[in-house]
Each structure stands twice: as C-alpha cells, then as structure tokens.
Amino acid sequence: MSFSPRFLSFSFSYFAYFAIVGLVVPYLGVFLDGKGFSSNDIGELIAIFTATKIIGPTLWANAADKSGKLALIIQLGAGLSLLFFSLLYWVNDYWPLAFVLGIFSLFWTAIQPQLEVMTLVSVRRSAHIYSRIRLWGSIGFIISVIVAGEVLVESHPDAFVTLGWWILLALFISSLLLKQPVVKKKQASERVSIVPKVLQRNFMLFFIAGLLLQISFGPYYSFFALYLRDLSYPSVAIGAYIGLGAIAEIGIFIIAGRLYYLFGPKVLLAVSLFLTALRWYATGTLAESPIILFFIQLLHAASFGLYHTASIQYIQQHFAVNEQNRGQAIYIAGVYGVGGALGAYLSGLFWLDGKGSVLSFELAAITCIVAGGLACLMKSHQKSSNTI
Template identity: 85%
Template sequence: MSLSPRFLTFSFSYFAYFAIVGLVVPYLGVFLDGKGFNSGDIGELIAIFTATKIIGPTLWANAADKSGKLRFIIQLGAGLSLALFSLLFWVEGYWPIAFVLGIFSLFWTAIQPQLEVMTLVSVRRNANIYSRIRLWGSIGFIISVIIAGELLVESHPDVFVTLGWSILLALFISSLLLKQPKINIKPNAQRVSIFPKLIERNFILFFVAGLLLQISFGPYYSFFALYLRDLSYPSMAIGAYIGLGAVAEIGIFIIAGRLYYLFGPKVLLAVSIFLTALRWYATGHWADSAIILFFVQLLHAASFGLYHTASIQYLQQHFSIQEQNRAQAIYIAGVYGIGGALGAFLSGIFWLDGEGSMLSFELAAITCLMAGGLACLMKPHKNSNAIST
C-alpha cells in the first residue's frame, strides 16, 4: 500500500488532523490567557472542551454502525468543526466561548475514531503500515506547533483563530479525498454486546491505567506553553520544545510495530507510563534548564507515541472488527474524555497562575505511578491474536 493513492490520502488526513491538534492542544491555554482568563477559568474551559469526548465518540460510533458511512461522518465532522471554529472570530466572554469550544469539540470527535478504523481496515490491520501512516500525523503536529509557537505567544489571540480556520479547511478538503474501504459491517445489523469484553479484568486494568495517564497530562496540555513563557523562554523555543516531543514520536512510530511484536502491549504500556512519571517530575523541577528540558521532552516518544500505538493495537486484538467503532468510542470517551477533562479541571485548581506549577507536575507524576502499577497487573495478551505483518 506504500505510496499508493490510498496511502497518500490517509497520510494527508492524519497530517491535517494532527496539525489542528498541534495548534489547539498546546496553545488553547495561550489563546484563553490572551482573552484575559485566569488559570481557574482556563482549566474549566479546557475541561469543557475536552468533556465532549465523553459523549461525542459514542454518538458518532452509533451513527457509523447504523449507516456504515464512516467517510461521510468524517466529512460531516470536519465541515461542522470548521464552521463552529469560525465563530471564535466574533464571540467574547466565558459562556459564549465555552459554548463554541464545546460544540466544536463535539463535531471534532467524529473524525479520529472513524479515521482509525478506516485506516486499519485499509492496511489489513498491519501494525507496520499503520505506524507509517500515523507518523504523518506527527509531522503535521510538528509543523503546526512550531509555526504557532512563533506566531501566538507574543501575538493577538485572533492569530490562533486564523491558524485554526486555515488548518480545519485543509482537514475538510482532505476528508473529501478519502475513499472508504469495504468494511464487513451491515447497516442496521443486529449487534452483539461488547459488555462481556468491557468487564474483563485485563481491559479494566488497561482502561483505568489509561484514564489516570490522561489525567496526568492536565498540567502539560493546559499550561505548558504558558509555563515556558513564564520561565522566560522565547516564543520560537516554546514551539520548538513542544515540537521536539513530536519529533521523538516519529522514531517510535517507525519501529513501533516491531516493538509491539517483540514485547506485547503489557510491557510497552507499563514502560511508557513509568517514563511519563519521570517526565512530569523532571518538568516540574528542572524545566528552567534548557538542556534537561530537551531530554525530558524526548520522553514524549514514550508517553504519547509508544502508548498510543500499543493501546490502539491492544484494542484491535481485544475487539472484533464489528466491535471496533463502539470500542474506540468507549475508550476515547472514558480515557480521553473523562481523563482529559478531569486533568484540565484539576490542573486549573492547582496551577494558581503559575505559583502551583511544581505541585501540579508532582501530582501528575504520582498519578502516572499509580497508572503504571495497574498496567503491570495486566496479563500478557495471547500471541495467537497478534496482527499479521
């Protein structure tokens, strides 16, 4: 499939999708700070933005299962996300911005689960090809985060909206180029309940560990750019440090398939989580050292890249193709929705406009240690279910 039109269109879609991630996730706090909100308000607004992942993925997964039209749902989500984000040019005040961010995020959640399923089916669930496609998301993230870092930190907050609108337009165009593969899911077909798989011990450990990991990301996603600004890093350096983490991801995505077959999900999940605990502790204590921060940001390869690949492949093993949409929706809703919202809300409480930055990262590290302990309790997955290369 390499260099085929389908490979290129999926790669471009990941590039565009994660370019908007590279703008919104690191710099939404900077945008809100520029609007005059304090850390408590910022934490609440980011929590509202994130909380839509609790219900959004399930709604869109049900629509995908009933219609079988994953491509159309991606296009609908991209188009409506573009329209909602445009409103940020005009709205002011806490509740209008909260409303726009919440509804925008609700439509945005339609995109990734369906894109993941379409991609994995198109590559015949091959971990190596999936990793190569997914690394283009990292490239999009890197380019976006560096450009945005240079333009946003010292600029008017409307620059954030202009950049976001441009990237979302590219994402919508990319969605029009996608071709849906043949998926053996009949619209309106009777579905088998996935509840028995959800209450298996291994899945519960996997789910709660992921939930805690996402809670630990709260200070980083909400305040890291502002944290570096307060430590007197120049705007270009802020974007470069955030982008450095995504650069490290690329190396992991290239070799992730082989690592997965060598070690399996349990080992990779546990290692990535424990390294994330180290990352948060070091960020809270030594981020004022440019050299230490450089090496700490390289750990993003583990805390996001390695964890993401291992978790996606674990879900592919644990659930059948007929269950994938619902499984992805439940995972994103619980882990990224609840975990992300709690992380943002709690970090807003403890951050105290920067005075509580060290404590916030220490609490994040402790949360990761708890998550890593749960991952260690998982039983190794049976090799017979491994995805073929």
C-alpha cells in the same frame, strides 16, 4: 500500499488532523490567557472543551455502525468543525466561549475514531503500515506547533483563530479525498453487546491506567506553553520544545509495530507510564535548564507515541471487527473524555496562575506511577501475527 493513492489520502488526513491538534492542544490555554482569563477559568474551559469526548465518540460510533459511511461522517465532522471554530472571531465572554468550544469539539470528535477504524481496516490491521501512516500526523503536529509557537505567544488572540481556520480548511479538503473502504454492512442480529469484553479484568486495568495517564497530562496540555513563557523561554523555543516531543514520536511510530510484536501491550504500557512519571517530575523541577528540558521532551515518544500505538493495537485485538467502532468510542470517551476533562479541571485548580506549577507536575508524576502499577497487573496479551 506504501505509495498508493489510499496511503497518500490517509497520510494527508492524519497530517491535517494532527496539525489542528498541534495548534489547539498546546495553545488553547495561551489563547484563553490572551483573552484575560484566570488559570481557574482556563482549566474549566479546557475541561468543557475536552468533556465533549465523553458523549461525542459514542454518538458518532453509533452513526457509523448504522450507516457504515465512515468517510461521510469524517467529512461532516471536518466541515462543521471549521464552521463553529470560525465563531471564535466573535465571542469573548466565558459562556459563549464555552458553548462554541464545546460544539466545535463535539464535531471534531467525529474525525479521529472513524479515521483510525478506516485506516486499520484498509491496511488489514497491520501495525507496521498503520504506524507509517500515523507518523504523518506527527509531522503535521510538528510543523503546526512550531509555526504557532512563533506566531501566537506574543500575538493577538485572533491569530490563533486564523491559523486554526486555515488548518481546518485543509482538513476538510483532505477528508474529501478519503474513499470509503468496502465493509460488509452488518445486520441488526449480528450486533452483539461488548459489555462483557469491557468488564474483563485485563481491559479494566488497561482502561483505568489510560484514564490516569490522561489526567496526568492536564498540566502539560493546559499550561505547558504558558509555563515555558513564565520561565522566560522565547516564543520560538516554546514551539520547538513542544515540537521536539512530536519529533521523538516519529522514530517510535516506525518501530512500534515490531516492539508490540516482541513485547506485547503489558510491557510497553507499563514502561511508557513509568517513563511518563519521570517526565512530569523532571518537568516540574528541572525545566529551567534548556538542555535538561530537551531530554525531558524526548520522553514524549514513550508517554504518547509508544503508549498510543500499543493502546490502539490492544483495542484492535481485544474487540472483534464488528465491535471496533464501539470499542474505540468507549476508550476515547472514557480515557480522553473523562480523563482529559478531569486533568484540565484539576490542573486549573492547582496551577494558581503559575504558583502551583511544581506541585501540579509532581501530582501528575504520582498519578502515572499508580497507572504503571495497574499496567503491571495486566496479564500478558497473546500476540497475533497481524501485528506487523
């Protein structure tokens, strides 16, 4: 599998998908700031952009369940994302921007859940192989975030759109290389409700902890690049520091499958959350020091890399094969959709054009401490032999 065409096609798709993540997530705030919007406006626009994850994954998951054509859905999402992103060249006012960003994000949400399911089905739900494919996403993110940091911070806002257009074109091309895995199409009678599994105590604790984690990411995703700019970091350093977090992910993704097998989700999730609390507190109070900021950004390995892998594997074990799309959709809609939108909106309220940066990161740290406490209340999950 490691050097098969299927491995390469999935790796290429992750590379391209997370390259656009490396542009949009850290620098959408910079783009909007260049358009002259206030921190309140930026928080609201990023919240609107993020809120589409509340409904988008469910719509696409239902389409995937009914059609079974996951590859086609990914291709449709990539193509229409490219089309609507291009409209950013011509819109400048609040509501047109909100509309374009929302529709772009709606189609963008079609890609990752289906890609995750296709990958895990193709590698027989092996955390070891999945992690090695997923690390190519981190490589794409690193390259994109460093290049974009150099280009965008002191450039015209249209540079953001130009970079995004080329990356989305690459993503669309990569989606055409994916081959639909052979999956038995399920009859309607086989479709069972996943509500009982969603309402299980362990899953609810897991879900709420993830929701709080995403809320805590609000200041980082919305304003971190602007925060470093205000601290007088040069543009190349801004991209390098954001990319450093992704570099730290790579080592975690390589060994995450083994860690999951050894410790299970409860330990990994709790450790990730408490380390993230430390990260946010230090970001708000010590980021003026380049050396300290270097070590702070290495904690992204825990707050995203380790947490993401543990979460995906937990969902894979918690839901049956014929429940995977819906389970992924509920998680992404609730955690990334609701949590991300709330985090962006609240950070916009507290940021105050930079005057509330320390308070924003301190509140993010407290949020993660609460989330870590919830993870500690989870029961240990039985570890399966297919996790490595």
